[in-house]
Amino acid sequence: MKIAVVGTGYVGLVSAACFAELGHDVIGIDIDAKKVAMLQSGKSPIFEPGLEELIVRNLQSKRLTFTTDLVSALSNVQIVFSAVATPPGEGHKADLRAVFTVAESVATNVDHPIIFVNKSTVPVGTGKLCEEKIQKILKDRGVAFEIPVVSNPEFLREGMAVPDTMMPDRIVVGVNGDENAKKQMEELYRPITRIGKPLVWMSRESAEIVKYASNAFLATKISFINMISELSEKTGANIRDIAKGMGLDDRIGGRFLHAGIGYGGSCFPKDVKALLATGKEYDVDMSIIEATDKINMRQRKRFFDAFLKALPKNAKVAVWGLSFKPKTDDMREAPSLDLIPELLKAGHSVKVFDPAAMEVSKPLLPKETEFMNDHVSAVKDADALIVLTEWDLFRGVNLKEIKGLMKGSLLFDGRNVYEPKEVEAVGLTYRGIGIPSSL
Numbered sequence: 001m002k003i004a005v006v007g008t009g010y011v012g013l014v015s016a017a018c019f020a021e022l023g024h025d026v027i028g029i030d031i032d033a034k035k036v037a038m039l040q041s042g043k044s045p046i047f048e049p050g051l052e053e054l055i056v057r058n059l060q061s062k063r064l065t066f067t068t069d070l071v072s073a074l075s076n077v078q079i080v081f082s083a084v085a086t087p088p089g090e091g092h093k094a095d096l097r098a099v100f101t102v103a104e105s106v107a108t109n110v111d112h113p114i115i116f117v118n119k120s121t122v123p124v125g126t127g128k129l130c131e132e133k134i135q136k137i138l139k140d141r142g143v144a145f146e147i148p149v150v151s152n153p154e155f156l157r158e159g160m161a162v163p164d165t166m167m168p169d170r171i172v173v174g175v176n177g178d179e180n181a182k183k184q185m186e187e188l189y190r191p192i193t194r195i196g197k198p199l200v201w202m203s204r205e206s207a208e209i210v211k212y213a214s215n216a217f218l219a220t221k222i223s224f225i226n227m228i229s230e231l232s233e234k235t236g237a238n239i240r241d242i243a244k245g246m247g248l249d250d251r252i253g254g255r256f257l258h259a260g261i262g263y264g265g266s267c268f269p270k271d272v273k274a275l276l277a278t279g280k281e282y283d284v285d286m287s288i289i290e291a292t293d294k295i296n297m298r299q300r301k302r303f304f305d306a307f308l309k310a311l312p313k314n315a316k317v318a319v320w321g322l323s324f325k326p327k328t329d330d331m332r333e334a335p336s337l338d339l340i341p342e343l344l345k346a347g348h349s350v351k352v353f354d355p356a357a358m359e360v361s362k363p364l365l366p367k368e369t370e371f372m373n374d375h376v377s378a379v380k381d382a383d384a385l386i387v388l389t390e391w392d393l394f395r396g397v398n399l400k401e402i403k404g405l406m407k408g409s410l411l412f413d414g415r416n417v418y419e420p421k422e423v424e425a426v427g428l429t430y431r432g433i434g435i436p437s438s439l
């Protein structure tokens with residue numbers, strides 16, 4: 001099939017590359033000319049394992065191309081995906097300007113029937129609004145065809161985006177009655193449904209809600225275990241044992257039960273808040289989600305306050321991990337963006353290292369932040385080390401060597417990466433989350 005994907009960010013680019021890998025002819029469109037130039041030369045603008053190989057292979061086979069020119073990209077396409085960002089807007093509602101701009105530009109310029117698929121995370125009712133805007137433009141243009149709007153929310157995880165797209169747990173498609181749209185979506189995803197992955201049909205409204213409900217549920221699981229971690233700390237219990245004891249129950253499951261400094265990233269914080277805004281709009285009590293958001297901020301603050309309190313005056317601090325989670329360079333709502341300015345403001349000096357997010361984070365962090373070439377040089381002469389992202393590299397370090405390089409002995413583990421006993425055996429003073437520790 002011939003498809004266009006508008007917006008080549010984390011979602012659009014991965015979708016475009018994977019659709020091409022699955023045999024479709026794909027054109028990716030973005031307003032960011034620098035990004036498009038990089039993509040045309042086979043370079044991925046984002047760090048995502050396995051993605052660049054897919055881009056290069058499919059550029060070579062000519063199944064994947066990139067452009068900034070939406071109008072020419074529309075010729076002969078059957079399906080247009082919109083995968084533009086929906087960042088928090090007024091009152092934490094999703095800002096839908098980019099989605100509507102794309103829908104309107106497509107309606108203004110397309111000269112044949114297509115299906116418009118919304119892949120961005122959008123509040124319930126957005127598909128209907130898009131369809132109304134599109135139909136109005138088509139009517140004003142006096143063209144005879146219609147453009148149905150389909151909801152196809154994305155569930156990929158950054159860092160796992162390629163396997164998540166090629167082998168998703170499920171594909172959710174919301175269509176309101178249009179049989180042709182259904183047929184085309186079925187054909188598009190056939191290479192994936194053929195390997196047994198379920199495509200779940202539902203109304204457009206349900207599909208729009210599935211995305212928010214899923215993210216809010218996962219965020220709630222994280223906040224739940226983080227709430228219990230505070231109780232664990234105050235009672236001398238161990239959150240790892242508690243999570244294991246809970247997670248082995250099939251009804252609960254062990255995933256998303258890892259205590260830490262809370263969730264960040266481009267999706268959970270904004271989607272939780274946007275769902276709250278939708279609840280308000282429809283007068284639905286969403287107090288569970290309200291608590292999820294509140295506990296998330298509290299958890300981060302509790303740990304950072306304890307760290308700041310434990311530091312000597314004018315301390316040298318090493319920060320390991322800048323991105324909001326491992327295997328990505330995404331810095332949106334990353335805890336490092338909160339902590340580092342606070343440390344500098346309090347008179348400490350800060351050396352940082354991240355395996356993927358160094359370049360991206362430079363413009364986002366204060367200029368006094370020292371960016372080091374590796375994790376080892378960041379800890380040299382440091383009074384304290386704090387781990388903010390659980391990159392594999394940090395799990396495997398030789399703690400004795402690290403202690404030998406440091407001047408002080410504080411290790412704050414914001415992701416419960418280490419065993420307290422092992423850390424303390426090399427002479428470091430450890431604080432994790434919800435686990436008995438010396439601080």
Ligand SMILES: NC(=O)c1ccc[n+]([C@@H]2O[C@H](COP(=O)([O-])OP(=O)(O)OC[C@H]3O[C@@H](n4cnc5c(N)ncnc54)[C@H](O)[C@@H]3O)[C@@H](O)[C@H]2O)c1
Nearest residue numbers: 007008009010011030031032083084085086098120121154
């Ligand atoms: N990042 C994730 O892990 C993830 C996962 C699931 C769903 N989502 C959702 O997918 C959507 C996209 O997220 P993202 O992380 O890929 O965003 P992103 O910011 O990485 O990418 C958006 C891209 O759209 C481009 N763009 C903006 N306006 C445009 C226009 N008018 N025409 C063409 N291109 C335009 C931008 O230049 C950018 O490259 C959001 O709604 C998000 O909530 C994201």
